[in-house]
Amino acid sequence: MLMMVMVMAGALAGCSSPAQRMAECQAQGISKDTCYLSEQNRQNSVNNAAMKQAMENAHDAVK
Secondary structure, X not given: OHHHHHHHHHHHOOOOOHHHHHHHHHHOOOOHHHHHHHXXXXXXXXXXXXXXXXXXXXXXXXX
């Protein structure tokens, strides 16, 4: 079940890699540090959503 959540999180992340998103961010004239922080926040959001869903699934399985 957790594996399914991680696959879904990967699908939500889109097809671009972190390096590609960093390059696109910097190409807009945004500093490397700001782009890095933005990427870290994006990854944390995806991970938190996956963890929340996993916890809800685990709670539902116990019922």
